[in-house]
Amino acid sequence: MSKPIISLAIIAAAAGLAYAPLPGVNQSITIVSGSELQEPLQLLETRFEQQNPSVQINLEFQGSQDIVNKFIDDKNDFKPTVLIPANSQLLDELNQRWQAQYGDEPFYETPQPIAKTMLVAVSWPERAKALFPGGEFQWQRVEDAMASGNWGKIGGNAAWGSFDFITTDPTRSNSGQLTLSLWSQAEANSNNLNTSDFSKDNVQALFGLVKRSVYQPPRSTDTLLQEFITRGPNDADIATVYESVALHRWEQSSATQGQPYQILYLDPTIETVSTAAIVRRDISGGEAKAARGFIDFLMAPEQQAVFVQHGFRPMNAQVDLASVPNSPWSKNIPGAMTDPKGQISPPPDRNVVEEVVRQWQRAN
Known part of the structure; x- marks a missing residue:
């Protein structure tokens, strides 16, 4: 083999070594x-x-x-x-x-x-019973409680003090966006939320009420639930979170507060994958x-x-x-269901989410 050919072979081999993945x-x-x-x-x-x-x-x-x-x-x-x-x-x-x-x-x-998981609410049992006498979650009852501000005005124990609802920051967290989407849909009395619904006065008023009521909303859902558990019934009454973290943190709520929260399924709710x-x-x-x-x-x-x-x-x-061994659905968690009966919807489209964020930023 001539020297030029040998040189070319060496160059080719070197190039191959340079670009081939090494085991x-x-x-x-x-x-x-x-x-x-x-x-x-x-x-x-x-x-x-x-x-x-x-x-x-x-x-x-x-x-x-x-x-x-x-x-x-x-x-x-x-x-x-x-x-x-x-x-x-x-x-x-x-x-x-x-x-x-x-x-x-x-x-x-x-x-x-x-x-995958879905959006649910968590609440301490005695608070949930007072807020939802029929046992089913209702956005209007939460809104009325927030507007009243005090448990004594909505049929609860006056000694419980102020009503405290928690959700995540919708500018940073998916669960906050889903919460305000579902709440806006209920407020607009709509079966399919669209951007025009946000122009309604009552929907815009809802954003102002929630923003004034939720002080420094957490940036993420698991952070929110850990804060909810730590604060307990006197400072956190109800929150919207993913079913997954609600199931996983349930035992922690019992250990920290001496009583566990219960899960409330929303109807409709939103599945998130x-x-x-x-x-x-x-x-x-x-x-x-x-x-x-x-x-x-x-x-x-x-x-x-x-x-x-x-x-x-x-x-x-x-x-x-x-x-599945050690599944949380086998632990008799209050309210937990393997097959919830309500409507489960996909997440809202991008235009609706952008409008949720815009309304939140504008609200005061």
Whole structure:
């Protein structure tokens, strides 16, 4: 073989070594999730790394709207690989904003649903009985209680003092957006909320009432529920949260307050599906492959069972709520239902969510 040919062969081999993935090379990927998935993901991170020692998982947790906004605006002090907000509509929003701003696809592939839950209310039993004598959640009763301000004016014990409702910040959190969407729908007496409903005087008045009543709303749902439990009946009477965190934190409420809260299902309610997307910005093919492996891992029955144990409903049809060991639905939690009877709707579209945020920002 002549020297030029040998030289070309060496160059080609060197180029191949430079660009081919090397076996055993570690990949580090960062998963950014809503706080509602924090505990199961922390558990599953350890399990995945034990089975895949060449991949390091870094977890970050934010309010779901923050996940979208911070990624679009490049405001994180880390490099996200996978985004898992509380519902796929938020990823649709990200996709539309990204393409309008940059003109290309933000994700490597179609986002993958991971686990699902729905919006519910939690309340201390004696407060729930006084507020809802018929046993069913009603937005109008909550609104009347907020307008009255004091339990003694709405048929409760005057010694309970002020009425305190809690929800998350709708500018930062999905559950706050869902809460105000459902409440606005009830206020507008509408079967299908649309942006024109927000022009109604009573709907605009509702936003003002809630904003004045909810002092410093938490940025995320799990943070809210932990505050609700810590504050107890004298400072927190009722809150809207995901069914998943309500089920998972129930035992903590009993230990902290000496009495557990109960769950109240909303009718209609909104189902929200935590959905994972592998982003393209600054993410190599090797990192994307490692991220895909992690998402596939989350969908396996063994991992889906962990989500069930933390109060989520599975996306893998092979996993049955009733048969998962240590499922919260087997713990006789007051109000908990495997099959709620009310209407379950998908999350509102982007235009409605944007209007919810705008009305909240304008309210005073």
